[in-house]
Amino acid sequence: MKRLALILTLLSAPAVAQDAGLAARDAAEALEAASILLDTAEDSRDRVAALTDTVRAFEDGLAAMRDGLRDAAIRETELTRKLAAQDAEVAQLLGALSALGSRAEPQTLLHPQGPLGTARSGMLVAAVTPGLAAKAAALRSDLEEVTALRELQQSAAKTLEDGLAGVQRARTDLSQAIADRTDLPKRFTEDPIRTQILISATETLNGFASGLSQITENEVAEVMPPIEDRKGILQLPVRGVIIRQAGQADAAGVTRPGIVMATRPSALVTTPTAATIRYNGPLLDYGLVSILEPQGDLLFVLAGLDAVFGEIGDVLPAGSPVGLMGGDGGDIVSLTSEGGGAGRSETLYIEVREGGTPVDPLTWFTTE
Incomplete structure (x- = not known):
């Protein structure tokens, strides 16, 4: 009902206001659909997949809603400033309209110089009145639009x-569904002692990635199909904007072979293709890291997560959740532009390694 009220408000607004709020109307409908998905996910045979779709639907709807609200707020600010700058002109207009009244009587137009003066004054009023009426109509339209x-x-x-409450509930349900999941195939099991030895002996991400094969036990033969035919068209693992390209120096002058994406707080991170979890957990100064292996000699490194899902050795279907970004996700709306990452306070580092050598991740991922 609340979303219906929002839509009715939009439909009854002036045309320009409707344009400014069109994204908000569409977003309200998207959030309504996400709420329905959340209610039906409980009965889904694959709750993880259903809840993953639900979280993504909420994220898209919330992003659209923020954009719509931002456009509306910016438009209102423009109109308010315009009206404030016209205070003196508005006062004169109201004075003129009050003097004329809604129905000017004949004696109002009498002139002391006689019939000729009266005729001239009538012509003058006839010329001015349409302009005053147009200004009054424009003022009324602006005021209605602000309202x-x-x-x-x-x-x-x-x-x-x-x-925001709905997406938080969906994220909580998703985390629980992943913890309860028991049907994932497993390529190998982790040797925790070897893992700790490797971590303690590693000083770089390159060294750790090179030693990943040492921490496995009972590994089966390669079962993942090649994905070379999808090179360059894989979806990025998280909703966000790229703020640093591969090889581009950061504020401290440090360059890394991966890209950095700015994301919303608590954004869901998924695997862009079916992959084996080679590692997930804390690593060096990267925070929580998930290393995925889509095929032999190809690794996707996702670093800077706040929570990681799954166990080392699990084989994940494409689109499966691998973690969440940090932050509480409780921000409402910012009037600043989103293009440069404003409002996206979390960062995800993405590195791709082919045959042990880093390559530009954008040779694998599309930014469309």
């Missing part, structure tokens, strides 16, 4: 809050 935009923001803010 509509404010009502839109009030209604949509509540919808956004409900969406």
Whole structure:
């Protein structure tokens, strides 16, 4: 019902306000669909897949809602400043309209110079009145649009809050569903002692990746199909924007062979293709790391996670969740532009290694 009220508010708004809030209307409908997905995920045969789709639906809906609210807030600010700058002109306009009244009587137009003066004054009023009426109509339209935009923001803010609560519930349910999952195939088991020895003896990500084969036990033959035919078209593992290219120096002048993506707090990270978990856990200064192996001699390194899912050796289907970004995800809306990563406070480092050598991740992933 709250989302219905938002849609009705939009439909009753002036045309420009409707344009400014179109994304908010679409986002409200997307969040409504995500809520339905969340309710039906409980009965799904594959709860992990259903909840993964639900979290992504919420994330997309929330992003669209923030964009719609931002556009509406920016438009309202523009109109408010415009009206404030026209205070003197508005006062004069109101004075002129008050003097004329809604129905000017004949004696109002009498002129002390007689019929000729009266005729001239009538012609003058006839020429001025349409302009005054046009200015009054424009002023009324601006005021109506400001009112509509404010009502839109009030209604949509509540919808956004409900969406944030919904996605948090979906993330919690997803974490539990992953913990309860027992049907994943396993390529090998981890030797925890060897893993700790490797971690303690490793000083670089390159050295750790090179030694991954040493921490496995009972590894079966390669079972993952090659994915060379999908090179360059894989989806990035998280919703966000790229803020640092491969080989680009950071603020400290350090260069790394991977890319850095800015994401929303608590964003879901998924595997872009079927892959084996080679490692997940803390590593060096990268925070929590998940290393995926889609095929032999190819590794996807995802670093900077706040939570990791699954166990080393698990074979994940494409699109499976591998972790969550940090932050509480409770921000409502920012009036700043999203293009440079504003509002995306978390960063994910992505590195791709072919045959033990780092390559530009964008040779594998599409940014569309």
